Amino acid sequence: MECPNKEINLERCNCSYPSCFKKGMCCECLHYHLKNRQLPACCFPPDVEKTYDRSFETFAKLVLEGKI
Structure with missing residues (x-):
């Protein structure tokens, strides 16, 4: 089943x-x-x-550095 919001989501997707x-x-x-x-x-x-490093650890590091 295709997502009914796919077109809207694609506008926001930064992948x-x-x-x-x-x-x-x-x-x-x-x-x-x-x-x-x-x-x-x-x-x-x-x-x-x-960088495709989307790990929890990288996210936590960015939070601690104030980058997110």
């Missing part, structure tokens, strides 16, 4: 991974990343998102 099949489907994206102890791209600033 830079070219072959991501979850773009615009936030529920699928969130489930995938949480299962892998990560957060989705939208939780990170663009410079960090492009």
